[in-house]
Amino acid sequence: MTATSKRLFGTNGVRGIVNKELTPEFVLQLSEAIGTLFGRSKMLLGWDGRTSSPMLANLASSGMISAGCNVYEAGLAPTPAIQYLTKAHSLNGAVMITASHNPPEYNGLKVIDLDGVEIPPEKELLIEKIYFKKQTVLRDWNALGEKLSIPDGIDDYREAIKEKVDEKTISESKFKIVVDGASGVGSLVTPYLCRELGCQVITINSNIDGTFPGRLPEPTPANLGDLCRIVKSIGADLGVAHDGDADRAIFVDEKGQAHWGDRSFALIAEDFLKNNPGEEIVTPVSSSQLIEDITLRCGGKLVWTRVGSPYVSRTMISRGAKLGGEENGGIFYAPHIPVRDGAMATALMLQVMAINKKKLSELMERLPRYFNVKDKLPCPKKLKTRVLKQIEAEAKGVRVETIDGIKIWNEDKSWILIRPSGTEPIYRIFAEAKSEEEAQALASRYKTQISKIIERSGRRS
Numbered sequence: 001m002t003a004t005s006k007r008l009f010g011t012n013g014v015r016g017i018v019n020k021e022l023t024p025e026f027v028l029q030l031s032e033a034i035g036t037l038f039g040r041s042k043m044l045l046g047w048d049g050r051t052s053s054p055m056l057a058n059l060a061s062s063g064m065i066s067a068g069c070n071v072y073e074a075g076l077a078p079t080p081a082i083q084y085l086t087k088a089h090s091l092n093g094a095v096m097i098t099a100s101h102n103p104p105e106y107n108g109l110k111v112i113d114l115d116g117v118e119i120p121p122e123k124e125l126l127i128e129k130i131y132f133k134k135q136t137v138l139r140d141w142n143a144l145g146e147k148l149s150i151p152d153g154i155d156d157y158r159e160a161i162k163e164k165v166d167e168k169t170i171s172e173s174k175f176k177i178v179v180d181g182a183s184g185v186g187s188l189v190t191p192y193l194c195r196e197l198g199c200q201v202i203t204i205n206s207n208i209d210g211t212f213p214g215r216l217p218e219p220t221p222a223n224l225g226d227l228c229r230i231v232k233s234i235g236a237d238l239g240v241a242h243d244g245d246a247d248r249a250i251f252v253d254e255k256g257q258a259h260w261g262d263r264s265f266a267l268i269a270e271d272f273l274k275n276n277p278g279e280e281i282v283t284p285v286s287s288s289q290l291i292e293d294i295t296l297r298c299g300g301k302l303v304w305t306r307v308g309s310p311y312v313s314r315t316m317i318s319r320g321a322k323l324g325g326e327e328n329g330g331i332f333y334a335p336h337i338p339v340r341d342g343a344m345a346t347a348l349m350l351q352v353m354a355i356n357k358k359k360l361s362e363l364m365e366r367l368p369r370y371f372n373v374k375d376k377l378p379c380p381k382k383l384k385t386r387v388l389k390q391i392e393a394e395a396k397g398v399r400v401e402t403i404d405g406i407k408i409w410n411e412d413k414s415w416i417l418i419r420p421s422g423t424e425p426i427y428r429i430f431a432e433a434k435s436e437e438e439a440q441a442l443a444s445r446y447k448t449q450i451s452k453i454i455e456r457s458g459r460r461s
Contacts, residue, residue, distance in 0.1 A: 050210040185245060271356075273294075281324070283304065288372065379454050
């Protein structure tokens, strides 16, 4: 059984529509399997603000307790807070009830290892084996686990973030910041963190509401119109938007312009490398060429990974890297914990602005400019491997990477990434170039080429 044969776990845990794929019976049995894998251990449990999260948390707690785990409930909390507390309290693992940026009808379970990072694929496969082969170990009545709690967990997490930045310099800058909590659990941390860092804080979408009435939980620029308008209209220095479980942060400058995550990551990486010359920066192959430009210009070394936050985290740990990032707004800061963390990202961005004494728009304008296009096209699952090999065979005389799918660079620094989806019968296409027209043309050209390869491969199968 290989990582690609997983039937329940995706890139970030198990997700589905509540009471359809994610039924109470399924969640209970899956939690029994998780508890069986971890054995008689200490497990942390947290959940986000979705309407179904308390129900699923009760089921997850019951399943793990029945398998003999002591379950420490942290309650409502951001995913990175649960990850930090797992490691800080020397627990054996954790389960976070969240569907992150998915629409409100979704929820999920993210399983975390003792180091605070999502469990590796090998352990996910073991949980699936226990689940499907009905190998759960349910304890006798006098050997059940207990339900316990971790007091002041969010306070500890917030204090740990402040210890990793220059609190004095940030406080002296007296920033005005607007925090868009996405009606999620980020509202429990980021507004208070920023206020303690000396900022004047205005919040929107800060009441936890699992129906997400203000905007959808994914912090894409298209969903951040209100935040952009408010930042500009009140003369704020910065806007920050989280997703539903606050492991991501997208920033808005004082002009009301939202910036995608690769650009904010580039600023943080630039500042980091000034103080840590020669260090490695870790990022997925879907990230912008901008990250490589900045890393090399500042004397750092770039390490590419497969797409998905656990791959970034695990690579950082194995290589001893201190900083990683994703184009979707994920920042991984290992001196705190090597997982993406929206509150930690916010503190780091405030530090960049405070130390440079410049507005965010000015800092962004200094960066090289690239344009991105994302697309997809259908491909039968049985043809995915054959199609990928053919695409690679036709890519001659250019720089090619096969870390995740195939990434093809051109001499002008434009590139195309073609990778099969792990969960759908499609190929995903990412294109980047120095202009929007060039990026679109690149995506269209390869989409046509891939369609022809799929058609030829289908005739031969």
